[in-house]
Amino acid sequence: GRAGRRGLDETGYVLLWPDIPRLSDARPRQLKRATQVDWPSLTSVMREAAERGEQPFAAAVELSRSLFSAQSVPLGVEHSLATGAMPCGLWVDAERARFIRRPVTEILNSRDEWQEKSKPEKVSLGQLLVRENDRWISALSLPRILDGLGFGSLCKLRDKGIYGREIPLATIAPDEGVKPVKWLRKALLTQKRAPEQSQPLGRDSRGADALRRAHGSAGASPCQVFSGISRSVFDREILPCVSQFAAGAAIAEVVTRNGTISARLDFSAIEMSAHVDRYGRALQSPPEREAMPFVCRDCPDREHGLSTTITASPASAWRKLSLVDPDGTPTRRGIIFSLFQAGEGLAIAAALEDPSYSIADLIFDLANIRAGTRFAGEDAPLGGRLGALCQRTYERADYPGYLEMGVPVHYGSGASEVIREVVAAPASRYKFTTESLHSGDIERALIEWRSLLRHIASAPDLEWDRWRELQAAAAHFIEHSTSPAQLDLPPLLAAQQKRWTAQQFA
Known part of the structure; x- marks a missing residue:
């Protein structure tokens, strides 16, 4: 029974009963190897091979072939091992085939070369290039780039060779005073405080407040504030505020024409989203195409990858579950997996990888891994924190003998709560018994939990x-819990110690 398999019995016994098959009835049968391979054992062999500097997948294939069987169980790496390393760096046959058949998106870079499309990055508008008439030019050399950006009239910043905008700032009065135009006065009076301040500044805005100080009257009205400003005060107090009202554009130059002071704005520092090519040039909406991965174009194994049938294999499952790296070296998750049987290591690895999962909770949740469905009752049998984590980590995958709906095959929720109570108060086990959950089930769960620990x-x-x-x-x-299998049993009765003969069974 289970106690014997756990090594708790020092002596083995054979139980006989009338009308059941005996050893003398046995006949030789032709054994057939199961098509399922032992993943944890193969992963352990691969780890040892990697530590010796050998090809891990080759060690796994060698072990699989050395098992006595006329039937060969492929691992899904045999062709890759026969052809050797390829530019893609992949060793799983199905993974190579999928890689070569999955097109990549390429963009035309600044030197008219096709390269793999990169993720968009934030760049300044002055660095941005756009495609115009089959060539790349500076974005700000085109007037349309400023459409919807800022306000004012388009103008050419001739010293930089780019386009900007010209906005009016103030008019010059006959007395040589400067009066801000309407939009600027309104902007100064409604200017907002810094992010940590919630009230609008109004009369306390930076520009308006500075002008009040210049007038020598903190309580001056807006009309008084914006009348009779000298040019020096305007340049010192008002001009620094203009940039924040113009979408962040910088003032390239200030011009005076027909009694109006205007600012020419440079939008080069404005941030935009663009693709940066291998030469460091930022491109806006570059031409795209879909093509075969670059490393596959001159690959000697290209035709096989395009024509072979993609089938599920143990090696592809290992890669899907992140148990091994592309070259077959077991990952940390794979090493944990190799230490346990079936899919138990997958659940333990997923829990350890989650830093928010405390060990104090995990130690009792381990009881669910071998609990079965009896403890769940009317609740979801795959529930509990550990079950939900496994389903999320392994995407509800099904791998016969290892995972069902993303959790180990013998997983069942509800046992962790019972085991926690039983460990704290051993006599409380009987209060959890129901019509479907018996004391023997609780004892079995406790034995399995301690075995796993x-x-x-x-x-x-x-x-x-x-x-x-x-x-x-x-x-x-x-050390601080007791197994029910270690309890002293009552001695056998005299009738139970009686030796039975073959004639008595006849």
């Missing part, structure tokens, strides 16, 4: 703080 505590050490913390917690609860 014992496995964790005795597993190899890894350079991972959370793994070491889990091992320490497992060792603690092994």
